[in-house]
Amino acid sequence: MKKSSFILMSMLLVFTMFVAGCGKSENNNASGETPKTETETPKESEAPKKDVSLRVFSTFGGTDTAREAFQAALDEFTSKNPNIKVENDTMSANDDGFRTKVNTDMTSGNEPDLLFYFVGADAKGFVDAGKVVPLNDILDSDSTWKSGFSPAALENVRQKDGNIYAVPLTGFYEGLFVNKKIFEDNKLELPTDWDKMKTAVQTLSKKGIIPLAAPFDQSHYVIEHFILSAAGSKGHNSGLADGIDPNWEKGYAAMKELYDLGAFPKDAATIDLGMASNYYGEGKAAMILEGSWAMGNWKDPAVLDNTTVIPFPAMPGGVGTGKDVIGGFGSGFYLSKSTFDNADKKDAAIALLKHMTSPAVIEKIALANGGTPAAAGVEIKGKTQTATEGFAMVANADSVNNPIDTMVAPETFSTLRAGVQAVVTGKKTPADVLKEAKDIEDANKK
Known part of the structure; x- marks a missing residue:
């Protein structure tokens, strides 16, 4: 064989082996195997989430x-x-x-x-x-x-x-929190009706005990409960949309009635809700109108262990049942x-x-x-007996009603709040205050 023919055959053999090797590599890829090389690129990691x-x-x-x-x-x-x-x-x-x-x-x-x-x-x-x-x-x-x-x-x-x-997130209830020990020590019945409320106020006031801890300016709970007591659920929840319910006047008049009997703190004109809560939590007041959240701020065991919560009593001449509560x-x-x-x-x-x-x-x-x-499906029994009694009060209520400040404009409610001090001190009549509030409510809707 000529040398040139030998060289040609050798080149063909090498080429055939090269092609066969490439084919094998392609078959390996097709079967899912990844050829390993020195320069293999690593898999790209997931991009971090944006801050x-x-x-x-x-x-x-x-x-x-x-x-x-x-x-x-x-x-x-x-x-x-x-x-x-x-x-x-x-x-x-x-x-x-x-x-x-x-x-x-x-x-x-x-x-x-x-x-x-x-x-x-x-x-x-x-x-x-x-x-x-x-x-x-x-x-x-x-x-x-x-x-x-x-x-x-x-x-x-x-x-x-x-x-x-x-x-x-969570709801709430409001009610009349009462220090049972103060009532027992003074031979008083719990204020479950209006006469018992007046008797308690008169008795406690004469003994230097604050009957009802409440401020005049931040008088949210006073307004809600006195109007609910007088106007009942329907009248309370109507706000001022349908005119002035005459029972609202009775509610404000009842505030003055209790004020004249000595119900409120002497500094009610200057304290806020926090100070009113402190008076009750320190055992200086026998009653307070507050919400379910307030109990966590009362640290004195003598107060906590002796507190119950009841609906605010219905007043004579009104249409409240005495089992209507604020909540929701x-x-x-x-x-x-x-x-x-x-x-x-x-x-x-x-x-x-x-x-x-x-x-x-x-x-x-x-x-x-x-x-x-x-x-x-989440049932909260209550960390204290008072909390458990609060849940029971709501469960047994004739009606559960959202607060008045959810039904009227903020400016209107500010007028209602300012009216508390004006009415109890005799500077304005309930009719005057409610007329001012109604005018503001009407103007706010225009």
Whole structure:
């Protein structure tokens, strides 16, 4: 064989082996095996989640009994979502300045991402302005989340237009908290009717004991209970929409009647709700009109162990039953429209909203503040006997009614509040105060 022919055959053999090797490599790839090379590129890792900052505003501040539980729930969320930073912006509900802050923030482009605030007239302005989004579709799209709520709780926060703008957390009840020991020591019967109330006020006042701890300015609970006692559930809940119910005048007149008997603290014109609560919590007052949350602020065992809570008694000439109470789900979490429209924040804010209104968080908040849980299947017996009696009071009530300040404009309610001192000191008649409030309410609707 010629040398040239040999060389040609050798080249063909090498080429054939090369082709065979390439074919084998392709077959290996087809079978799922990955050829190993020195320069293999590692698999690209998942991109980290974008950092998000959210601001939550609430009244879980100051001395609120659920403050720590609320912060713990936020911390739990951020620990599971390290890319989300949450600012816990709080004020005390006893500081009327929180309403001003909310209204200013909601009208100046400084809306919090989540807002825990009142349902009703207090929120009407920013709801009507489209500053928050209806949550119906978000609830309907997550059946697990929605089914975690008590249906009654969701219905209680539904607005007149059929939308739910605020998702509830815990509800509340208000009532007449009474120091049973003070009554027993002074041979007094519990004030379950008007005559017993007047007898208690007269007796205790003469002995230097504050009968009913209440301020004149922050007179929220006084207004609600005296009007409910006089006007009954229907008259109370009508607000001033259908004119002035004459029974509202009877409610204000009854405030003066008890004032003249010495019912209120001597400094009622200058103290706030916090100081009134202190008077009761320190055993200096025999009664106080307060909400379920107040018990957490009373530290003296001698007061706590001897406290019961009952409905405010019906007054003669009124239409209240003596078993009507104030309560419900008067607040909840709102989702800002600007946050909902922000692609970077929307999902994070909704995730936080769902976490803060999960059955587990609701139960912890309810245990802390003694509130009625908005979650289905969560039963809170109450940390104290008084709390248990409070839940029983609501369960046995003839009616459970939202506070008056959810039914009238904030400016109207401010007038009603200012009217308490004016009426009890004789500077104005109940009719005068109610006429002023009605005029403001009408002007606010124009």
